[in-house]
Amino acid sequence: MSDRQALVLGASRGLGLVLAGELVRRGWRVIATTRQEGGELQAKADVSQGRLEVERVEMTSDGQLAALRERLDGRRLDLLFVNAAIDRGNLPIDEVPAEMFTEVMLTNALGPLRALEALRGLVAAGGTVAVMSSEQGSISRNTEPGFELYKASKAALNQLMRSYATRYAGDGQTKLLIDPGHNRTRLGGFDAPLAPEESVPAVVDVLEARAGAAGLRFLDRHGEVVPW
Template sequence: MSATTNRRALVIGASRGLGLVLAGELARRDWHVIATTRRNGGELQAEADASNGRLTIESLEMTSPDELAALRERLAGRRLDLLFVNAAIDRGDLPIHEVPTDMFTEVMITNALSPLRALEALRALVAPGGTVAVMSSEQGSIAGNTEPGYELYKASKAALNQLMRSYATRHAGDGQTKLLIDPGHNRTRLGGPDAPLAPEESIPAVVDVLEAQAGAPGLQFLDRDGEIVPW
């Protein structure tokens, strides 16, 4: 990475939850952070206002290829040390044979297709030796799928992991670190109020992993402690 005081990150999906805490944690560590949101205002704006210019906001609907292209144009000439894509929705705990087709499509587009579109659209902004990372989940581990429930969400994260594997294979020679990150089960809108972790606990550990892995070759699927998650 570049000098510590000049590190730059783009966090896609930072309006709330894990993405919001991630953007704020990076800014507190003196990264210069660009954070995207679909809606202006809210907690992200408050973080930006308190950041002494280290956190700025861009508007983005990640599922829109046109908006991704427009963001790339707005950021042309910038060089990033970290591109982090955070996006996931959950539409309940239906067995897969009860999932409506439109629900299946919505979840797969948001959780699997759109993060990879974002990487492809924005990867040229990442400096040689920089990192591209995506928020995944242990729920996407096929080896770890030993308990029932949340079949569509699990499938979407497994698809994300497989697509990231293809991305890493296709771009094996680009010199960029590639990471899938499992942050653990957090108390967010997605994780629910009974989850064992608070984002304020898990995200600093995630940033430790991002910083420690900078410059590492290949693709890794790691948890918040830097341990390998089984595929």
């Protein structure tokens, strides 16, 4: 089990940072990405005895993703996890500038799927590809007002992941969209009910429990199905 290897994209802070650390704590070897050098992720890597490696990459850059794929050539991943999201406030959709719409959709929906496409060849047969989603992306649960752009971006992410799963239905890989709950992060706000240190171990429990179960699931941190 100590040979399990994961690549976590978007691990400089918040949920991604805690996820990388939790995987290391459980004996995984982890490659984690950040857009900037240094910081808490690098500090964790420095004391990890080689179990945590840091790569610098901008996930919205096709060129940087291709370069990362080349640097990791020959590595085989048991888990590829993409964690990326931004929020630009609670404007009603008729007040959202086109540039803001494009930025949020690019980062929250298109970027993660482009990353999966670029790096999926590193994932071992029977491995897992997973993306951090949100209950906010559930259309059937969208019954309260607010955060229209963010909700739309996560719904788009979920739909694109379904298309991805359909395209690669025969590859035998586990495919997951994960709702980690409402966490106290820069994105979730510091009055949120959950700390990442509470929710992420449950998320990893789900990742480990679902390993080897081919097909796509949209699950919360308890392993329960989130309705589309």
